[in-house]
Amino acid sequence: MYQLGKLNSEKKGHYHIILQSIFRHFSHVCIVLIFISVSLSCAQSKEKNEIDQRPNIVLIVADDLGFGDIGCYGGEIETPNIDALASNGIRFSSFHTAPMCAPTRAMLLSGNDNHIAGMGGQGLVTEVFGYEGKLTDRIVTIPQLLRDAGYHTYMAGKWHLGIEPNDNPHRKGFEHSFVLLEGAGNHYTNQSALNNGISSYTEDGEPTRWKDGNYSTNYYTDKLIEYIGRYKADDQPFFAFAAYTSPHWPLQVDEKYWKKYSGLYNDGYEKLRERRLNSLKKAGIIPQNAILPQLHEQIKPWDSLSEVEKMKEARKMELYAGMVDNLDDNIGRLITYLKEIGEFENTLFVFISDNGAAHRDFINAENYSSLREYYNDDYENMGKENSYISYGPQWAEAGSAPFRYFKDYATEGGINTTMIISGAKVTRKNNIHTGFLSLLDLAPTFYDISGATYPEKYQDKEIYPLRGRSLLPYISGKTDVIHAPDYVFALEHYGNAMLRKGNWKITNFKRPFELENFALYNLSNDIGEQIDLKNTQKEKYEELLMEWAKFSEEVKIQIPAPSSK
Template structure:
């Protein structure tokens, strides 16, 4: 008689529930049945089904997924940054760092892929913030996939999340209906860090929900601090329940508006006096020293929207310095809060059996909506950009493409693009099951590989159908063998990764990359790069390698058909 791990696990938890509640055993037949089942599943413990790692049986781990919002590739110390991030760096030194990890170019799109293990169109987020009846553009997680927390919850995990949801606002689309037992979230993608003051005329007050019910934000409380306290509370609620946990900390930091307490940004006062071009070069040099990029790597050309530092006035330079000081303070505060979670896990003896994943959702953000024609009227009337108020709850500041380029070094461009600067993020994985300690892997990985990894450690077989409906298979692969030093790479040279968002496309196969960054969409604008030799995407090779180019175009067509890619227009989507 053979049972898969998830079925066996449900039996174990069911038997535990009966034994822990003797009053529910109303007659001897139930007792006899329980004894028989316990005999069959004598390997069941209260908390887990064991799996074998390096010859030893280990528990199903707790899983902690931490996602920073719009954090640049080089912002943390472990990836060449000057910002003080000892707690995040500790995860790097105690685990495996991924220097070739790929996200989607925008927040909601990444979240859809992350929580589904599938393409953003199949998951329902073909275009961020576009809600449509068309396949792939529904604006919420669809029934074509199984939400990651739903499957973990079904397998006996206690599931919780805090922070940014950004995957639909209707009741059926919120976390409580996607597998999270507990949640404290902002449904939308942007929020004031100190209050519920909105940033759009149509939503002048931001909504916060706890377990799908509206709650009031306490004025003056800081977002990252609140979300950390909540996720610790949720984990603590579960610590005596004999269930492993899955906790998703989806922070809104360091996403604009740049707001943080003075105690954090003051640490960086004067550090950015030399400007964004110098910071970009310094971080690029640090990456080489750390071995994260090749010695032969070169910085790509600067985005056309970036003004040279030397052309700014003295007052403009002061404002620019303060922007980066605030941003650094937000990353610093984020690190402190991650330290709070780690300390809690250690104090409660849960740290050793917790798989921790830290990542950013996309490249650094260049947006500056305070001056954008569509947003400016509301923002100018309700916020200020005055120098003396920068960083406070009524200020609305972004750091723009100039600092985003420094955060995206050594790559080209930033959030919104499918160039490397928009879709390459640092990822760190730590935990007792991770045999690497302080090492870096350059093997290609993506968002699609995270769900399969969690499923393997949770001993879950991904189903062919869910809630009576057929679902698409996972697109990634488990990283367990890589983490446990049983493999040196994850995907071979024939593996194809592809995605599209708002006319921006990427197709990866080995070292080759096909990319489009031009609107309106026209395949004639596709460019071909060899990232092993040109990580900055400066040398378009489609004319020199026509066979490779045709092969990559064929993969694009295959992907386009499978994912039913369409293209957004002001009135909806079109083929």
């Protein structure tokens, strides 16, 4: 400007015109640049908001929970937090799992058959296809794909899918995890519940020890809240797997939970079984014409027990009820925390049991006599950290009512379990779905909700396609049907086998495993599997056996030696 001041007026005017032109063009450029910048910023903000709006997913698995235990299924155990989820969502009366813990977990996390996933025989580790005893590279897990899609992934509780470092949840997609590697643990200490040794725990893949005095369900909830809290400010959705070990044996819980049920079960397991049948009908979970099947042959009539035996048996069920009560308390803690941080409304909750009620009583089994070196089952000690109580087949029959048998079996009592879906994306409220579905349907549901893509290859390995179907169209109210009437579902574990097509089912649990031992049932009017129709419905029987042959060949079923685990 100093140089400009020395010029004559004519030249000054000329330069003023030039500068004004430059400034005008510069202003236009600035405006354009600002517009582009704002547009890009808005586009990025919109994209971020779309990502942020994807729901969190909380998958809650109870261990060995009975079908009619919880309040919203008609049970007498107090479960107000689970019931609240149900009142704002959907209860399922025909949800199916595998008959034992590990194959269920393999199917759940992979969306595939337990043999494809590598868990054809719980406790069996081989190099044979389907019986590797760990998750194989034939599948990809839910946490792996959700993490790739931008989700945080957390887990606390029971793993039961391999004990080697490469099999750890830290290598299977979980960003943070605190897990019990084996199938059962003491709920208060590091003492093993499967032998006279120490239970194996890891956190984020590194070995760790249980801090004595913690209670399993409380501590697993603490861990999940801790993990969620670490990244709550980054607006990234999360997948949290609450793999609780409650109410799995040994039955241990603080007095304040079980004492409220004192005396409630003094009339025995047969009476409880009858009450459960009626309460399930009243809740609308089972048909009004359902009847109880015959009791398992192992069960002694209640009236044949001594007064001392009755007293101890009633205490078993009180302890069990207390564990379920505590489980509900902890689910309430998790819900409260999510409300406090503003994530409750944008969270999908799925609550299931991993199989039917459990009948095993290891401390009294000959192969597990070493457990008696640590555990004491005196009546006064029941429920404490050094007591080892199982409620056995007698209470398991009540827990599995109105179905036949319990855990281990491919009868409905072993595989037809509780499931509730509630929260984000669920438009149906206080709804009961009576149609068939299985845990194979959960993986495609989570991928559908999260926007994750299921690949044909993962980490350069070809993987098997998903076997289930997304539930999103149903839970969002867009359709009333989940599976077609001719949908086929089958499974096998240690010779306990079943195949279902529509309402028709073949079941086989006799040893040795022979095809002629399959029985045929029509579940539309016989959910207790009492009337074998294979001799009167021969065409239907042969049709389902042909489906079994296809399934058996597809997943390469073999019949390995039975395991004691």
